[in-house]
Amino acid sequence: MISFALSGFLIAVHYKLDILGVLISSFLTALGGGMIRDVISNETPFIFTNTTPIILVVSTIFLSFIFKLHNINNIEGKTAFIVSDAIGLASFAITGSLIAIENNFNFLGVLILAFLTAVGGGTTRDILINKVPFILVSEFYATVAIIVGLIIYTLNLFNLMNLFTLIIVFIFGVSLRLLAYYKKWQLPRL
Secondary structure (H helix, E strand, O other), rough: HHHHHHHHHHHHOOOOOOOHHHHHHHHHHHHHHHHHHHHHOOOOOHOOOOOHHHHHHHHHHHHHHHHHHHOOOOOOOOOOHHHHHHHHHHHHHHHHHHHHOOOOOOOHHHHHHHHHHHHHHHHHHHHOOOOOOOHHHOOHHHHHHHHHHHHHHHHHHHOOOHHHHHHHHHHHHHHHHHHHHOOOOOOOOO
């Protein structure tokens, strides 16, 4: 969530948005996917009942401004940012998958909720600022969320889901994203 809030902050500053634009971009990127997930699964969005995510996003924006992270060249290419983003991607995809399974969604529902939870906020932000969504033109990113959803669905299908297997899936998701980033993997283009 913190890395997604930071990403929203950096994109907003790059596009020279005003302070409201920075807030909206940061909040949408960090929390938008979870809100979409909760609405689809007929739940009250978590951020409407718990203040921790809001505090984390506001703190991230504040600290980013204080430490002038927007002045660092290519912070989104720095190792710490890449690793934290991969952690966010894998954990959000797992969360979306688990909530889909909890709501008895079918195979497609699990994949879509994993995907939307992990990349829905950033995609919504990109559309709002009139930018082609990152997931449509970037390297192997959203595909990791779909693969994680597929693995979670399969584990549940064979009653193999437990804390140990979830940790293994998390490590696999983070590792796959990092490998794809550093090897510059991309899906084929037409």
